Amino acid sequence: xxxxxxxxxxxxxxxxxxxxxxxxxxxxxxxxxxxxxxxxxxxxxxxxxxxxxxxxxxxxxxxxxxxxxxxxxxxxxxxxxxxxxxxxxxxxxxxxxxxxxxxxxxxxxxxxxxxxxxxxxxxxxxxxxxxxxxxxxxxxxxxxxxxxxxxxxxxxx
Amino acid sequence: xxxxxxxxxxxxxxxxxxxxxxxxxxxxxxxxxxxxxxxxxxxxxxxxxxxxxxxxxxxxxxxxxxxxxxxxxxxxxxxxxxxxxxxxxxxxxxxxxxxxxxxxxxxxxxxxxxxxxxxxxxxxxxxxxxxxxxxxxxxxxxxxxxxxxxxxxxxxxxxxxxxxxxxxxxxxxxxxxxxxxxxxxxxxxxxxxxxxxxxxxxxxxxxxxxxxxxxxxxxxxxxxxxxxxxxxxxxxxxxxxxxxxxxxxxxxxxxxxxxxxxxxxxxxxxxxxxxxxxxxxxxxxxxxxxxxxxxxxxxxxxxxxxxxxxxxxxxxxxxxxxxxxxxxxxxxxxxxxxxxxxxxxxxxxxxxxxxxxxxxxxxxxxxxxxxxxxxxxxxxxxx
Numbered sequence: 001x002x003x004x005x006x007x008x009x010x011x012x013x014x015x016x017x018x019x020x021x022x023x024x025x026x027x028x029x030x031x032x033x034x035x036x037x038x039x040x041x042x043x044x045x046x047x048x049x050x051x052x053x054x055x056x057x058x059x060x061x062x063x064x065x066x067x068x069x070x071x072x073x074x075x076x077x078x079x080x081x082x083x084x085x086x087x088x089x090x091x092x093x094x095x096x097x098x099x100x101x102x103x104x105x106x107x108x109x110x111x112x113x114x115x116x117x118x119x120x121x122x123x124x125x126x127x128x129x130x131x132x133x134x135x136x137x138x139x140x141x142x143x144x145x146x147x148x149x150x151x152x153x154x155x156x157x
Numbered sequence: 158x159x160x161x162x163x164x165x166x167x168x169x170x171x172x173x174x175x176x177x178x179x180x181x182x183x184x185x186x187x188x189x190x191x192x193x194x195x196x197x198x199x200x201x202x203x204x205x206x207x208x209x210x211x212x213x214x215x216x217x218x219x220x221x222x223x224x225x226x227x228x229x230x231x232x233x234x235x236x237x238x239x240x241x242x243x244x245x246x247x248x249x250x251x252x253x254x255x256x257x258x259x260x261x262x263x264x265x266x267x268x269x270x271x272x273x274x275x276x277x278x279x280x281x282x283x284x285x286x287x288x289x290x291x292x293x294x295x296x297x298x299x300x301x302x303x304x305x306x307x308x309x310x311x312x313x314x315x316x317x318x319x320x321x322x323x324x325x326x327x328x329x330x331x332x333x334x335x336x337x338x339x340x341x342x343x344x345x346x347x348x349x350x351x352x353x354x355x356x357x358x359x360x361x362x363x364x365x366x367x368x369x370x371x372x373x374x375x376x377x378x379x380x381x382x383x384x385x386x387x388x389x390x391x392x393x394x395x396x397x398x399x400x401x402x403x404x405x406x407x408x409x410x411x412x413x414x415x416x417x418x419x420x421x422x423x424x425x426x427x428x429x430x431x432x433x434x435x436x437x438x439x440x441x442x443x444x445x446x447x448x449x450x451x452x453x454x455x456x457x458x459x460x461x462x463x464x465x466x467x468x469x470x471x472x473x474x475x476x477x478x479x480x481x482x483x484x485x486x487x488x489x490x491x492x493x494x495x496x497x498x499x500x501x502x503x504x505x506x507x508x509x510x511x512x513x514x515x516x517x518x519x520x521x522x523x524x525x526x527x528x529x530x531x532x533x534x535x536x537x538x539x540x
Binding site: 018019020022023025028029064065066067071072074075076078079082083084091092093094097123125126127128129131 | 234235238239242251252254255257258261262295303304306307308320321339340343430431441442444445446447448449450452453
């Protein structure tokens with residue numbers, strides 16, 4: 001049932017604009033995203049929900065890139081097998097990426113789609129941004145913010 | 158767009174990736190365009206080792222110990238494995254920004270800097286970030302239309318932004334960056350050891366045999382030895398030196414690029430914020446740290462432009478070298494693993510019903526308004 005609303009969203013709603021949450025490099029090159037609340041989402045979602053999503057994602061990425069005993073073990077084992085072990089084993093990082101993917105889907109179904117928003121997994125954007133698509137609110141026309149960006153993918157003409 | 162019937166040949170994303178890379182084995186292998194010197198490297202290593210195994214090893218195994226060729230073989234295999242891994246894998250290429258993203262960033266930049274009149278070259282776009290209490294500048298890449306992460310750099314030979322860019326190595330025919338630096342280091346390390354090993358045992362062989370039949374006769378019997386010694390001698394000076402240099406870089410957690418530019422040295426310069434201060438910890442992180450998967454979904458299937466019902470599947474092929482992760486330049490990618498049985502349903506942001514293999518009962522119809530716009534999107538992204 002929840003999946004339906006997501007598909008209906010895509011079919012019937014038209015894309016108004018996209019917001020891009022940028023990376024936060026204050027902690028180095030590790031993958032973290034800014035928790036700053038984009039003004040375009042002001043009317044669409046509660047600030048706290050958004051921040052929680054981003055913070056959870058940041059937590060996942062920190063877990064993936066954690067340097068510790070288990071990551072060293074994996075690295076050394078892989079080196080000892082001349083990295084052939086990666087043919088049959090999944091890295092820790094990949095396992096976490098799968099978890100992230102599930103989490104984003106779940107968030108989309110439960111939180112974002114009902115509000116006419118859609119999160120894109122940063123993995124699909126080269127880990128540069130979290131892309132949030134804002135769909136036109138079917139209830140009230142033109143409620144979406146500050147003009148569409150000059151995106152060529154604004155659907156529906 | 159003309160009406161297209163369902164094509165038999167699928168187009169994979171690697172065929173449309175921008176940048177000057179060569180792809181082989183249907184996207185599993187990724188290299189730079191100029192591969193001549195890489196073939197030379199292969200030839201030198203294979204040739205020298207072939208000579209060594211054929212001539213010297215036969216004598217030494219009998220006279221001294223059979224462990225000699227065995228150990229040489231192990232070193233040789235390890236060096237080859239790491240060489241191929243370095244050459245064939247994605248060094249950490251950052252995909253270019255899609256038009257939406259690029260436009261968004263441009264708007265932000267104009268908001269901060271103000272618009273530049275036509276014809277004038279815009280000032281270099283720099284953002285300041287603070288890392289570990291030090292300010293690090295992020296540069297904007299005009300080609301890729303992104304703000305480069307710290308330590309990333311744009312390789313002009315491959316025309317890609319690469320994370321933790323070290324250098325472009327023509328000997329391995331690829332860039333050396335975040336994802337393949339450890340393979341590169343292990344390659345030059347094992348090659349150094351291999352070179353020293355062959356050189357030493359060549360000398361031992363010549364010495365031993367000369368005692369029996371004389372120096373000139375030895376050389377006449379196995380002329381290959383001279384060639385090997387020459388190659389090893391010149392390789393020693395270069396590769397061992399390079400290994401030493403990179404060991405120094407690893408211990409300080411620096412890249413060749415940073416070292417050349419002098420990013421962290423000299424007065425009035427910041428200290429390297431990425432170093433842990435401890436050599437062992439730096440080594441561990443660089444060589445044994447977590448390995449991020451490639452964000453270029455090379456083997457994903459590019460969405461076909463069909464007016465008929467849209468069938469969207471994306472497979473992650475069994476890449477021998479690389480586990481790849483989903484990335485959609487056209488924004489349609491779905492991530493499914495061929496290693497597991499099921500697939501991971503993955504929603505994409507564009508208004509196309511992104512369907513998992515598991516839950517797709519029939520093909521979904523798309524509104525015509527949305528589909529051509531998306532195709533244009535894909536087309537523009539990969540010009």
